[in-house]
Amino acid sequence: MLLRLLGRLDEAMQVGNEAVRQARFTGDREQLLGARVRRAQVLQFQGKLDEAITELTGCVDEAHAHEWTALEAFATQNRGKAYFDAEDYDNALADVTAAVFLREKLGASPSDIESSLIAVAVVKSFADAHRGEKDEAAAAASERRGPDAANRAPESQETSHDDPR
16 A cells, blocks of 8 residues: 555565465465555556456455455445546445445444545546536537427438338
8 A cells, every 4th residue: 555655556566466476375365355455546546447346346246246345345446536536426426435334334444434435426426417418519519409409300412212101
């Protein structure tokens, strides 16, 4: 984590890869999953969002399958952050909300739940704003086509002179 904070992301990735290798050798699948989530965080900070989301999705699925709720919450929250960075606010909102429920299921402290709820509120505000921008763009496009654009039949590219209609 310190390497990420210092911006030494290449070194952080090397350490992350080594942690994953060592965890594989121990045979502790839960420890391996935690190392994979932390390595995916480095991918996210490197801007490799698709790779991070793919890795985190595998982590979420595996944690869920083994009923490792704490790791599932950790991986889900981090995938939500990666979706947020990718400006996929709907998926980000789904993940940070799911992480809240998982933390509640675990009996997390009120401060942990509160910080997760703040994340939900922030992501929701971005999702709502993004939807508003899409709605405004659609309205502007509709105005450019004219007020009766929705009622007009599509214009044909070919016109047949043999058609008696």
